[in-house]
Amino acid sequence: MSSRAQGFLVESPLINEDTAPSSFPKEKDRTLRKSPTFRVLGGGAMALGLVAVGTTIATASGGTEISPVSSGGADTAATADDQLTALQRDLGLTSEEATRLLDTQAEARKLDSELRTKLGDDFGGSRFDIDSGELTVAVTDKAAVDTVEKAGATPQVVTYGMSGLEKIVDDLNEERVSLSDGVTGWYPSATDDAVVVTVLKGRKAAAEKLIAGAGVQADAVTVEETTDKPRTYADSFGGDAYIINGSGRCSIGFAVEGGFATAGHCGAKGTPVAAQSGGGTGTVAESYFPGRDMGYVATDANWTPTGFVNDYNGGAVSVAGSQEAPSGSSVCRSGSTTGWHCGTIGAKNQTVVYPEGQVAGLTQTDVCAEPGDSGGSWISADQAQGVTSGGSGDCTSGGVTFFQPLNPILREWNLTLSTS
Structure with a gap:
């Protein structure tokens, strides 16, 4: 019986560091450093959930099981220490x-969820400050300021808010552009209360054409230049993963009842997959790419889904749910190439222009990744966030990585996340 952990990470397309999208948006301007302000925050019970991938172990019968480490005692303490070590290393x-x-x-995540519900249409977005521990909630109606303050968050009155900005993003998504046009992507910025369009250096006219074609308000859009060109690619090389169509390599994102969620670019509907051990097989049941980067693989009985992810340090960590973390929160990623790395969540609902076409609805982070890490699990504390779609840079020099949020995948195909 093999005890080697296999990553639950799809080898999705990653963006080459020399051809990456523009630098991390203004949500990421915060330098990752130790903060004197943060040191004085009150402590409490530590959240034990860790970002990682589900581990698969070849069983004696030849099957493949997603096998968790014990959730109690020394094992739990060890995985908690692993998460703390990763946060210390990557966030300073x-x-x-x-x-x-x-x-x-x-x-903050709990408060954010409560205010989203309570404010309804007045909710304009939110961001968490990793240095101060403060949650800022934008509102589109001054009358909602009191509600935010009483809840314990900092209010910010804005004109458009995320709902207004996302309508602009939707209008821009209706336009069809390519890298040859000079536009590399766009995203709503809660900090600026504007949609940011990124273009290649010297190609602002392409952004102006896009904005005019979409018929959106020009004063709600800002244009930023970049020298980077995004593209996707996938490598086929060894590692802890599963095999796509007998040759390509991918890794599982999160286990769900009947299979697992992953990135859509890893295979079109009907593509056969198999556990690297050869014990389990499956088929891509649903897949979207481009447009969105979401996929669902239905597996046979030799694959047993459980609510655990691989910490790439000999253990596994539990998944408790999929509550969305606000921008600015810390997040960790587990990948079969570079293991476990952490950083912060930046812009949400970003559209990235790949050579294959536009992919909308991605979340940007400042976490590093490399080819083979794509499709992997993203977690903030014990809450599943998404699966890797693409990125730039590497884990030596750092980089930017996008993930496809998990909840839209679960809703799209009525999937039930496996939790522990």
């Missing part, structure tokens, strides 16, 4: 600061 925090961050962030 002390052990105490990392522990407080997880606890404070869990409270």
Whole structure:
């Protein structure tokens, strides 16, 4: 019986560091550093959920099982330490600061969810400040300021808000552009209360044409130049993963009842897949790419889904749910090439222009990744966030990585996330 962990990470297209999309948007301007302000925040019980991939183990009968490490005792303590170590390494925090961050962030995530519901149409977006532990909630109606303040968050009155900006994004998505046009993507910026369109250097006219063609308000859009050109690619090389159509390599995102969620570019509907051990097989049951980057693989009985992910340090960590974390929150990614890395969530609902076409609805982060990490699990504390779609840079020099949010995948095909 093999005990080697296989990553639940699809080898989705990653963007080459020399041809990546524009630099991380203004949501990422915050330098990742140890913060004196954050050190004085009150502590509490540490959130134990870790970002990782589901581990698969070849069973004696030849099948493939997603097998968790024990959820109690020394194993739980070890995986908690692993998460703290990753946060300290990638965010420049002390052990105490990392522990407080997880606890404070869990409270902010809960508060964010409550205010989204309570404010309804007045909710204009939110962002979490990793240095101060403060949650800022934008509102489109001054009358909602009191509600935000009483809840314990900082209000910001805006004109458009995320709902207004997302309508502009939808209008831009209706336009068809290519990299040859000079436009590399667009996203709504909660910080600027505007939609940011990124273009190749010297090609602002392409953005102006896009904006005019979509018929959106020019004063609600800003244009930023970049020298980077996004493109997607997938490599076929060894590692802990599953095999696509007998040759390509991908990894699982999150286990769901009957299979697993993953990135859509890993295979069109009907594509056969198999566990790297050869014990389990499956078929891509649903897939969208481009447009969105979401997929669902239906597996046979030799694959048993469980609510755990691989921490790439000999253990596995539990998944408790899929509550969305606000921008600015810390997030961790597990990948079969580079293992486990952490960073922060930046712009949401970003559209990226790949050579294959536009992909909308992605979330941008400052977490590094490399080819083979694509499609992997993203978690903030113990809450599943998404699967890797693409990125730039590497885990030596750093980079930017996008993920396809998980909840739209679950809703699209009525899937049930496996939790522990």
